[in-house]
Amino acid sequence: MGGFDSRNFVTPKQNIEKAVDTLFAKNPELKIPEKWKEYDNWKKSGYDFLDTRIFYFQSEPEEMYYVSFVEDGNEKQNENGPTILAIRSIFTKSHNKWLKDEDFEIGEKERIEKRFDTEVVSKLEKYTGVKATREN
Numbered sequence: 312m313g314g315f316d317s318r319n320f321v322t323p324k325q326n327i328e329k330a331v332d333t334l335f336a337k338n339p340e341l342k343i344p345e346k347w348k349e350y351d352n353w354k355k356s357g358y359d360f361l362d363t364r365i366f367y368f369q370s371e372p373e374e375m376y377y378v379s380f381v382e383d384g385n386e387k388q389n390e391n392g393p394t395i396l397a398i399r400s401i402f403t404k405s406h407n408k409w410l411k412d413e414d415f416e417i418g419e420k421e422r423i424e425k426r427f428d429t430e431v432v433s434k435l436e437k438y439t440g441v442k443a444t445r446e447n
Contacts, residue, residue: 372403
């Protein structure tokens with residue numbers, strides 16, 4: 312399924328899961344709005360084996376990020392992790408479908424990565440007290 316750059320947290324997966332729950336509780340606007348719930352069709356597409364979260368961004372460009380825990384890294388972790396997250400796909404209103412990283416030009420990919428870091432990763436870092444590293 313490809314993906315954007317990974318974010319590695321040196322902490323157990325349950326700490327990141329708890330931080331994501333806190334992020335959604337404090338920022339309910341990041342949850343999928345009713346008008347886009349029909350596009351959360353990943354289970355029907357056979358991706359129900361992935362541990363994923365979807366983050367919605369209302370401000371322009373309006374879009375959703377399908378983010379997964381990268382299981383190969385998370386299965387091999389010790390008590391300090393690493394726990395690895397990566398954007399797998401982007402739903403854009405303008406395209407009205409899910410797109411992969413190769414569907415974007417470099418500048419647009421970097422805008423997406425920056426938005427993810429600003430709106431999601433930085434808050435997960437704050438809630439866990441752990442700084443993520445970015446790897447491609």
